[in-house]
Amino acid sequence: MSIKRKAFIVGAYEHPGRRLPDTSVPQIHAEVALGAVADAGLTLDDVDGLFTGRDTPGAGGLSLADYLGLRNLTYLDSTESGGASPLYHVGHAAAAIAMGKCSVALVTLAGKARSGAGGGAAPPEDPFELIFGARPPLASYALAARRHMYEFGTTSAQLAEVKVAASLHAQHNPNAFLRKRLTVDDVLNSPLVSDPLHRGDCCVVTDGGGAIVLVSPEIARDLPRRSVAVLGHGEAAKHSDGGKVDVTYTGAASAGPRAFAEAGVTPADIDYASLYDSFTIAVVEQLEDLGFCAKGEGGAFVQDGGLVAPFGKLPFNTDGGGLANNHPTNRGGITKIIEAVRQLREEANAPVQVPDCALALVSGIGGDLAARMRSAVLVLGRQDA
Amino acid sequence: MTYPASEVVEEPALFAPAPEVAPELREFWDATSEGRLLLRRCTVCDEAIWYPRPVCPFCHSTRTVWEQASGRGHIYTYSVVRRGTGGYADAPYVLAYVELAEGPRVMTNIVDCDTDAVEIGQAVELVFHRTAEGTALPRFRPAR
Numbered sequence: 064m065s066i067k068r069k070a071f072i073v074g075a076y077e078h079p080g081r082r083l084p085d086t087s088v089p090q091i092h093a094e095v096a097l098g099a100v101a102d103a104g105l106t107l108d109d110v111d112g113l114f115t116g117r118d119t120p121g122a123g124g125l126s127l128a129d130y131l132g133l134r135n136l137t138y139l140d141s142t143e144s145g146g147a148s149p150l151y152h153v154g155h156a157a158a159a160i161a162m163g164k165c166s167v168a169l170v171t172l173a174g175k176a177r178s179g180a181g182g183g184a185a186p187p188e189d190p191f192e193l194i195f196g197a198r199p200p201l202a203s204y205a206l207a208a209r210r211h212m213y214e215f216g217t218t219s220a221q222l223a224e225v226k227v228a229a230s231l232h233a234q235h236n237p238n239a240f241l242r243k244r245l246t247v248d249d250v251l252n253s254p255l256v257s258d259p260l261h262r263g264d265c266c267v268v269t270d271g272g273g274a275i276v277l278v279s280p281e282i283a284r285d286l287p288r289r290s291v292a293v294l295g296h297g298e299a300a301k302h303s304d305g306g307k308v309d310v311t312y313t314g315a316a317s318a319g320p321r322a323f324a325e326a327g328v329t330p331a332d333i334d335y336a337s338l339y340d341s342f343t344i345a346v347v348e349q350l351e352d353l354g355f356c357a358k359g360e361g362g363a364f365v366q367d368g369g370l371v372a373p374f375g376k377l378p379f380n381t382d383g384g385g386l387a388n389n390h391p392t393n394r395g396g397i398t399k400i401i402e403a404v405r406q407l408r409e410e411a412n413a414p415v416q417v418p419d420c421a422l423a424l425v426s427g428i429g430g431d432l433a434a435r436m437r438s439a440v441l442v443l444g445r446q447d448a
Numbered sequence: 449m450t451y452p453a454s455e456v457v458e459e460p461a462l463f464a465p466a467p468e469v470a471p472e473l474r475e476f477w478d479a480t481s482e483g484r485l486l487l488r489r490c491t492v493c494d495e496a497i498w499y500p501r502p503v504c505p506f507c508h509s510t511r512t513v514w515e516q517a518s519g520r521g522h523i524y525t526y527s528v529v530r531r532g533t534g535g536y537a538d539a540p541y542v543l544a545y546v547e548l549a550e551g552p553r554v555m556t557n558i559v560d561c562d563t564d565a566v567e568i569g570q571a572v573e574l575v576f577h578r579t580a581e582g583t584a585l586p587r588f589r590p591a592r
Contacts, residue, residue, distance in 0.1 A: 087470035093503045097510070107508045132505025190467035191499035192555045194585065195543060196529060196536035202543050205527035213525070213568045257543075258528040305505035306498030306552025308545065310525060433525075433545070434555070 066154070069161035070168075074103025084178040089120050089130045089187040091173035096131060105167060107131055112138040112165030113300075114156050116148030118174045121186035122430065127171070129302035129435050130187055136300045137321060138165035139437060148172070164296075188303070192434055198257070200341065201265070203431035205257035207310040208344040212259060214311055215359035217347065219259055221366060223250035225343040226263050226386050228370040233383025235412040240267040241387040264343040266384075271391035273401050289408045294328070294422075295442035297321025302435040313345070313428050314438025316352035323354075326442035328422060330354040333442075335406045335417045336377055337399035337425040340384045342432075346370075349426050350377070353440070372415035381406065381415040396427040400441070407445045421448045453483030454519050456584050460577035462559055463535035464585050472502050475514060480584040483576050485517040487550055498552035519574030521548040521588065528563045542566055546588050560589035 076098030078091060086094070100107055113136055115124035123141035127133075138159050142151045149170050156168035175184070186193075197203060211217045227247055233239035250263030283290040299317035302308075323329060330353060338346045347361035355377055356364040364376065372378035382388045382402040385395040403423040405411045423443045430436035469477045479486045488497040490504035491511045503510050526544035529536070542558040544566075558566055559575065571591040576584035 085471040087472060090470070090472055090502060093501075097503070097508065130501060130505070131503065132508065185468055187470065187501065188499055190469075190473075194465055194467055195555055195557050195587075196463070196532055196541055197543055197555060198529060198531075198533050198536065201531070202527055202529050205529070206525045206543065206545060209527055209568065210525035254530070255528075256531045258530070260527075303499075306496065306554070308553050310545070 066157040066161045070157035072153070074099040074101075074105065076102050078173070082177055083175060087187065088118075088174055088184045089127060091175070092119060092127055092171045093131055095173055096169055096171050099169065099171075107133060107169075108135065109167045110169045111135045112140075112156055112159055112168035114140045114142075114152035114168060114170045116141065116152070116172065117143045118172055120184050121188070123437065125300055125302065125430060125435050125437055126186045126188060128300045132305055133300065134304070136298075138168075138298060139300060188434065197434075200431045201257050201260070203433035204342040204344055205260045207348065207432040208259050208264075208342075210310045211344060211348065215362065217359075217362035219251055219261070220247050221362035222264055222343040222347065223247040223261075224365045225340065225346045225370065226250050228365070228368070228375070229340065229380055229384045229386035229388075231371055232381045232415050233387035235414045236383050236388055239383040239388040240269050241383070260342060260344070266341045266386050266390040266395065267388070268393065269389050269391055271389055273391065273397035275397065275400055275404075290446050291404050291407045292444040292446065292448060293441065294444045294448070295322040295324070295326025296440070297323075297325065298437065298439040300435070300437050308434060310433040311348070312358070313348045313352050313432065314436050315349045315426050315428065315440060318438040318440040319353040319426070322424075322440035322442050326444075328442060333377070333422050333424045334420045335372075335381070335403065335423045336379045337384075337403045337423065338379050339395055339399060339426055339428045340380055340386045341390070341395060343386070345428060345432060346379070348432070349428070353424070353426060373417050378415070378417050381411050381417070394429075396429070396439075399425050399427060403441075403443050407443060421445045449516065449518075451484075451516055451518055454485070454574040454576055456481070456483045456576040456578055458578050460559070462541055462557060462577065462587075463538070464577040464579045465535055466579035466581035466583060467585075469583070473500060476500050477583040479516075480576055480586060481578075481582050483584070485519055485574055485586050486514045487517045487548075487552065488512050489515045496548075496550045496552050498548075498554050517574075518549045520591070521546045521572055523547075523558065523566065523568050523570045523572060524553050525568060526558060526566055528566070544588070546572055554586070557587045558589065559587050
């Protein structure tokens with residue numbers, strides 16, 4: 064396996080400007096992007112892979128995807144390696160194309176080292192969102208929860224059921240930050256922080272961390288521990304879509320089907336799910352978006368122990384998740400993967416170990432639920448699955 | 449279409465930080481200082497674009513122009529933020545997406561209202577809050 068002759072550079076464009084005081088950094092990115100795709104005889108609608116470095120305003124290329132209106136992204140890479148970043152991006156893009164993860168990759172670099180004053184290297188959306196007190200990320204999730212309730216009749220008590228399930232799991236985890244078994248009333252009686260979300264709808268804030276090691280099948284065979292197979296992966300970007308923002312779904316609606324297709328499985332095959340749970344509403348929307356229930360029915364799904372291990376409809380976050388166990392440095396992705404690995408190795412805490420757990424799903428969303436997010440979904444399998 | 453300017457409140461009760469003005473949005477922010485909200489409109493696909501930018505995020509044309517928004521709309525979703533940070537620490541305040549009559553959903557604040565009476569679907573109208581640098585933030589209040 065090699066990238067050799069699996070990917071070809073078909074477009075290139077250097078901005079003619081050397082002094083650009085009247086153009087913002089995102090606009091320079093836009094101009095070079097348009098120049099490169101035009102050189103290739105393509106359009107931005109053809110782009111399904113975006114590769115950017117730290118010179119791109121905002122987090123990880125997402126603001127640029129929003130600015131450009133890229134709607135078809137199946138792959139995003141924001142590797143930062145100083146001035147050499149675009150070389151990494153071409154290498155990573157070639158690997159992604161070779162593996163079928165994307166077919167048209169866009170690499171951009173832009174900035175205003177000469178006329179930076181008043182330049183606008185801050186995310187271009189900030190004067191239209193953050194400026195109004197859109198406290199990230201809490202308020203964005205509250206906006207989503209309110210609209211979800213309005214459209215689908217979801218209730219605060221249903222959101223609370225997500226926290227209750229997490230707390231039931233956390234009581235078996237000696238390291239969990241919150242080990243108290245909570246009730247729906249506990250959550251509903253906690254203070255409102257951003258209507259309709261209560262403090263109980265929020266994840267814990269913790270120090271800590273985690274790590275993962277992946278190897279080739281040849282190396283895995285020679286190692287003593289049970290391994291876990293990566294069966295499928297999908298990603299997506301969801302943004303404000305030029306003003307047509309819809310807060311009732313997450314990027315998992317696009318990333319999920321890509322991961323299921325690669326793994327060759329369906330939601331009904333999944334034995335255990337790690338679902339990103341920065342806030343309860345995030346879990347409800349992901350359940351719908353990943354196809355575990357229809358859109359709008361997430362609230363009903365989580366009632367009556369739907370998420371409770373080991374015998375609920377879909378046992379989730381059996382370590383207690385971000386809602387009760389751990390959300391190290393406000394980034395919950397690593398603990399989601401780790402608990403899925405524990406389940407597939409049959410090493411979860413005994414009362415919440417899912418019997419005969421062969422297939423697990425991990426869903427992560429990053430950013431904010433209303434305006435823009437990146438979403439990634441993994442399907443993992445037991446060694447023998 | 450030209451609409452009358454909206455009220456610009458000189459000393460707003462709610463925190464009104466000055467925006468960083470991108471060079472190509474100078475005209476937008478100058479208009480706010482006079483009580484007018486501008487939308488960017490694509491002359492190729494005819495979509496109204498929010499937030500404003502020169503390249504159309506729908507068809508990727510660069511043939512986009514300014515037009516004045518009516519200032520009317522309704523609430524798409526909202527939250528009463530009770531734990532603000534920074535200049536917004538003096539909560540509660542209402543954060544919302546307002547769907548403009550022209551289509552785009554814009555993030556904003558609902559002001560001059562009973563925070564407990566705000567509802568999705570409620571009709572709202574534009575009001576500007578002056579910032580320290582002369583620009584003004586487009587906010588909304590219940591339609592009068």
